[in-house]
Amino acid sequence: MELPLILASQSPARAGLLRKAGIPFDTVVSHVDEDALVAAEGPLSPRETALRLARAKAEAVAQLPGSENRLVLGCDSVFELDGVSYGKPYEAEVAVQRIAAMSGRTGTLHTGHWLVDTRREPALGEGAVASADVRFAHMSAAEIRDYVATGEPLQVAGSFTLDGRGSVFVEQVVGDPNAVIGLSLSTLRELLRAVGVSATAWWDGTAQSDRS
Template sequence: MAIVLASSSPRRQQLLELIGLDFDIIVSDVEEDNTKDMPPHELAVAHARDKAFAIAKCANHNDVIIGADTIVVLDGHVFGKPADYADAIRMLTALAGREHIVISGVAVVKGEQVFTGFCATTVRIRPLSPRQIERYVSSGEPLDKAGAYAIQGRGTLLVESINGCYNNVVGLPLVTLTELLRQAGVELL
């Protein structure tokens, strides 16, 4: 049995290494569609499930595949990764001085079985000037992050407060993942 992460995210890889998990990486080519008409937590779970199933088709029956997706939700609007520099500025301008929800959907697939869950964390971004937003976006850091910021990087300077799971905001809620892996027969503790 192999454990496979269906993600190219270095942050997710680092979190799995942090807990000592032995895993392989096979990147899913599933495109995230944040325009689907469903509640945000269901959207994140659907993306995670699609990513895991895409890899499971090529895997051995006993392999355990982990899929994940993280989105940011503000006033019911879903923010995924920014399309470009201007989109990152738009997102951060909207988030500045406000609370939003970070939702990560997680799916674990083993054979025909799928175990899913999600985690939601409330984050408040401090008030930011247009110049501060432009300087942060110019660093390049936010261009591949949901909501256009990285709490584990320079983006931590933007975050005023967090209520919930920090690892969820990074991109992989480890407690949620641990429970889903347990359901699939993989004990981490």
């Protein structure tokens, strides 16, 4: 039996997906300064940005005490509209403007995944991006204001969620819906296979929740 995965993210949505998939994990927050990292990297595409941030989170946690001989997963999501990257809006007015621009249109949600295997010397890193196109309904100004007032879109990439209130505005998803939520389980399965680990090896019926 492998030790629990380390999830380098404090996202409740990602934690929930791992729980439902029966993959035990510990949570360790990376504290990576995402804005500073993106600024230092220079121009990156939305897809590249998602993968670079995921890698930074995983590698930061992999260097911390307690990560030895473990598998560390970093994830980051970036929403793309008209070729522009959109992360978390943080402020209500920013969220209102972004959601208004998304109304009645289709954007792409990119989720980067980076898995560090610290059981090897040197540590081995593998990464992949899962993307999905999201078509939004036409939203009235009142609906947008009501949604932003809940606070839900302020701390999520693209200013919407698929597993919360924002789902009422999503008409169609083309691609892996879990990637839109924040973690593609099929992508994780392939990354685990690349380092010789089967996700099903954890299915012993005893480890079903976050141990952190």
